[in-house]
Amino acid sequence: MKIIILGAGVIGVTTAWYLAQEGHEVEVVDRQPGVGLETSFANAGQISPGYSTPWAMPGLPLKAAKWMMSKHSPLVVRPRFDVDMFRFMGELLSNCTEKAYDINKGRMLRIAEYARDQMDSLRASTGITYDGEQKGLIQLFRTSAQVEHAAEDMRLLAESGIDHKLLNVDEIIAREPGLAHARKRLQGGLYLPGDQTGDAHLFTRRLAAMAVEKGVKFRLSTRIEAFDAADDRIVGIRTSAGRLTADRYILALGSYSARFLKPLELRLPIYPVKGYSLTMPITDESRAPTSTVNDETYKVAITRLGDRIRIGGTAELTGYRLRLSPDRRETLELSFNEMYGGGDLSSAQYWTGLRPCTPDGTPIVGPAPRFKNLWLNTGHGTLGWTMAAGSGKIVADQITGRQTDIPSLDLSLDRYS
Structure with a gap:
């Protein structure tokens, strides 16, 4: 047909x-x-079934209120008269219950794990290459509270049969030597060995x-x-x-x-949530990622793509506007410099795109x-x-x-x- x-x-x-x-x-x-x-075109570069988590989660309203007071908030809402935006935000908040979170995360993990397996099969059958690696992802925690909160996600990962491990700082640096200079900023990390990287474009x-x-x-x-x-x-x-x-x-x-x-x-029930990324050449291998990490504090992903580094993140509700915000670039650069620093930010390609998000x-x-x-x-x-x-x-x-x-x-x- x-x-x-x-x-x-x-x-x-x-x-x-x-x-x-x-x-x-x-x-x-x-x-x-x-x-x-x-x-x-220039997303964060992560194939991350283990990190498939709905934004709507218990405690999000309080977190969002605190984030709004921070210059480097992972969430930014640009107030405007937009019925669709307000409706999306209302439906998102209605999913911020423990029951809804468990259901939604379970669905997301199911399709994401299946998709990763299909990608493995497609790569094996076609030989397609895309600056991809299969070395896992580490979710980086800067505070003890973040480590404690990871216990709930680990429960859901275990129930879904997804391999994971809580790492101490030494174990993180053993897998990501480029983080050695950031040792004092880290409290722990959640390692997801089944996650992958690659250039989607x-x-x-x-x-x-x-x-x-x-x-x-x-x-x-x-x-x-x-x-x-x-x-x-x-x-x-x-x-x-x-x-x-x-x-x-x-x-x-x-x-x-x-x-x-x-x-x-x-x-x-789809609304555009704007994200940003920077892509740059590696200038110092000793301070570059070997795979991919997520900075939990700023919700920023830092990923190795061949001889390049991709930094992606932030969530901005501003309709369909594609203007590049200087403030969002500062947040990406801050996270990268504090964690790694081995890339040429002066020559980085700055990009923005609209993620099609559902409330659940x-x-x-x-x-x-x-x-x-x-x-x-x-x-x-x-x-x-x-x-x-x-x-x-x-x-x-x-x-x-x-x-x-x-x-x-x-x-x-x-x-x-």
């Missing part, structure tokens, strides 16, 4: 790959001139080239205008290149997905309500790179009519009904 995928980021391209493997005729449409040029470009060899067509530099619907089916898509039709349609437009369903009277942290993956030939693969938040291979495979299996490898009913939009 013919399938059109809206969106050529890492989610859309991996979905296209799996559908092409099943022999479908696949076309990917995107407004950008190349693949992976929006949120997939490089992966997306190379997988797209492989998909073309499988017959996938990419229609780029094409503005998507609207769906055409009749009764319970999508009958076409209006674009700057004319009207396009297919048997099945997949919406994978990240933060912009919700805008295209509003005219169809379908609400996607779980992506929306599966058939859309009301329309028999529309699927959704969106709302992955900060974990699009982590979950891409898993959610792409799930959608491909569902469209093909195959039983999915993991439970997937609670990943669909129906969970908000």
